[in-house]
Amino acid sequence: MDEYRSEISQSVIIGLEEKVAKDSYGKYLKKVTLRKVRGFTDRTVTFDFPVTALVGPNGGGKTTVLGSAALAYKSVLPRRFFAKSGKYDASMQDWSIEYEVIDKSVSPRGPISRAARFTTSKWSRDSVLDREVKTFGVDRTLPATERAQLKKAIGGKFAALKEVQLPPEVAEHVARILGKQIEGFQQLFLDEAGNVTLFSGRTHRDVQYSEFHFGAGEASVIRIVAGVETAMDGSLILIEEIENGLHPVATRRMVEYLIGVAKRKGCQVIFTTHSNDALAPLPSKAIWAAYNGEVLQGKLDVRALRTITGQIHAKLAIFVEDKFAELMVTTALRAHGGIEMDAVKIHGMGGADPAIKVNNQHNVDPTSSFPSVCILDGDQSHRVDVGERIFALPGYSSPEAHILGRVLERLDSLAAKLAMYLQLSLHQQERVKEVVRNRAVTNWDRHVIWEQIGADLDFTAGNIVASAFLTAWALEFPQEVNDLVDSLGDLLPRRE
Incomplete structure (x- = not known):
């Protein structure tokens, strides 16, 4: 998470x-x-x-x-x-x-x-x-010494045609992005048209230095923000x-x-x-x-792209809706046992439609060296299509709601284990029960339930809370785990 x-x-x-x-x-x-x-x-x-x-x-x-x-x-x-x-x-x-x-x-x-x-x-x-249209190309991060148009600024006798103090709003935004103050920075104009510029700054000891001595990232941020603000x-x-x-x-x-x-x-x-x-x-x-000549809308991150384009070795790709579904499938595969986990790549896609689309594209791509499946949230189970390798998580609601509901069913017997999974002492199990039951009633959006429970338990991180509930679910409801894993059949790589 x-x-x-x-x-x-x-x-x-x-x-x-x-x-x-x-x-x-x-x-x-x-x-x-x-x-x-x-x-x-x-x-x-x-x-x-x-x-x-x-x-x-x-x-x-x-x-x-x-x-x-x-x-x-x-x-x-x-x-x-x-x-x-x-x-x-x-x-x-x-x-x-x-x-x-x-x-x-x-x-x-x-x-x-x-x-x-x-x-x-x-x-x-x-x-x-x-x-x-303002365009900021990759050349903005070239060192100033490598930019031909700035050669005229090299030498001890150089003086800009015009010096303009960076506006306060530019300095403010740059400071927030870089995490440091940039007071005293200037934009130096090298030509009459104002098309060629150089920046200068000041050290905390009030010593001036030019862009020739900036870091690439510092210069890039200043150039973008100065351009955008104007x-x-x-x-x-x-x-x-x-x-x-x-x-x-x-x-x-x-x-x-x-x-x-x-x-x-x-x-x-x-x-x-x-x-x-x-x-x-x-x-x-x-x-x-x-x-590969395709475009796809959704939270398709760089890791998923490396899997889709065959840049990493795998035996099965699993596309799910989001990060929690990633963690749920991972938990289920590990709890079931016997799966070659290193050969399975699981990616959240930012929704059901992107997950389905990229799965379909991957499986019809003749260059793909391994298959993929799509596992949707339970509330999308009406879209299951085994022939298209589209499956669903347990339940008929969001996975967060399903896991919370299952743990609530057995909270009295699970409280001690849950406290341990939450990295709390066993004597806090009554407090855990109280917080979980209270949040189950007051929460309006199950997608943020783990962060809310964590905040109530001494600001425990949301990913720790999510993992704790998933671990409890996998141990208490092994049939749901087995049904999910078994639905994928021979597509899952097994350890020998």
């Missing part, structure tokens, strides 16, 4: 989802359909949340989707993402991208359609729309490999900052990533995976 808790409230997430669903933005890219682009044919990506992550293996198509989105707007030159090199790029012929766009300055009543096509050796775009409201912001040069915590904070920007400035953000930390603050519908 992932104990990460975003600083973005659920109400903000829901509010932004609803704003997209109601077409409440003045300018917004709703959908991109890749009719024919590189390895994609007739694949659609919808932007159902104003901050969208594109995840996938190298060469999987993340940047293709990012670049395709950019071409909806005339401020982006096609060659920025899709340059043609003479006869060596003949495959670009007949590429085609379609868009569904909100632009209330053009059509106040609803979405409009646009397209970009590569024909007769050049791109053509029909009625390309006006919108500010962007017009409603802009489109594109970021390649958002995690480059950043600590995992800073990566999460950067994404949280961008969600805040979407709420505060009405901006839309699309970024590519290889990092699960960048996905952590986002809802499932904000994440799209690109791989």
Whole structure:
């Protein structure tokens, strides 16, 4: 179970989802359909949340989707993402991208359609729309000494044409992302047009230093935040490999900052990533995976992608709805015994639909070297299809509700063991019983029940509580464990 808790409230997430669903933005890219682009044919990506992550293996198509989105707007030159090199790029012929766009300055009543096509050796775009697009490429994390446009800043006699103090709001946001103060930082302008800039900072001893002595992550964060804060409201912001040069915590904070920007400035953000930390603050519908010519919406993390694309050795992949289902299936397999656990890879997909879809795709992929199954929550048992290798967890409700209910049935006899599993002393079993029964009555959302019980028991971590209840369930209800494991039959790899 992932104990990460975003600083973005659920109400903000829901509010932004609803704003997209109601077409409440003045300018917004709703959908991109890749009719024919590189390895994609007739694949659609919808932007159902104003901050969208594109995840996938190298060469999987993340940047293709990012670049395709950019071409909806005339401020982006096609060659920025899709340059043609003479006869060596003949495959670009007949590429085609379609868009569904909100632009209330053009059509106040609803979405409009646009397209970009590569024909007769050049791109053509029909009625390309006006919108500010800010692009932050991977070159932002190059050391300043390796950027050709900054060579003029090297040398003892260099002086910037203009020095501008970073605005307080930029310094504030950068400090939160990096976890350190950046007072006294400046943006140095190297050309009259203001297109080439360098940053400088100050040490705690008030000694000035230039970007030539910044860390790659520090420079990247300052550059992104400074650019975003000066962007017009409603802009489109594109970021390649958002995690480059950043600590995992800073990566999460950067994404949280961008969600805040979407709420505060009405901006839309699309970024590519290889990092699960960048996905952590986002809802499932904000994440799209690109791989093997396919796209899939859902909380498909980097570990799952490595399994799907055959980058790790396995004998069976199991796709479930979420992290708790992952833990429940793992607990059941271990309790049953005789399973080659190292050869089984279990992945939460952020919902039933993504779990079913990726399972189906995996099993029809001729390059797959091992099978997969999908195990849905009990409340999705009506979708079980053994022929399609779709199964269900025990019960007819959410797995959290089922496990809680089963333990409550035998709480008096289980209390001592449960206290031990919770890493508490045995004399606290009466307190455990009281807390569990009270929370079972007062809780409204079974998905957060473990965190609530943990908070009542001296702030025990939610993952410890979940594991304790699952262990108690597996030992007390072995028939449910056996039924679940046996339903998978010979698909499970057994120890010899």
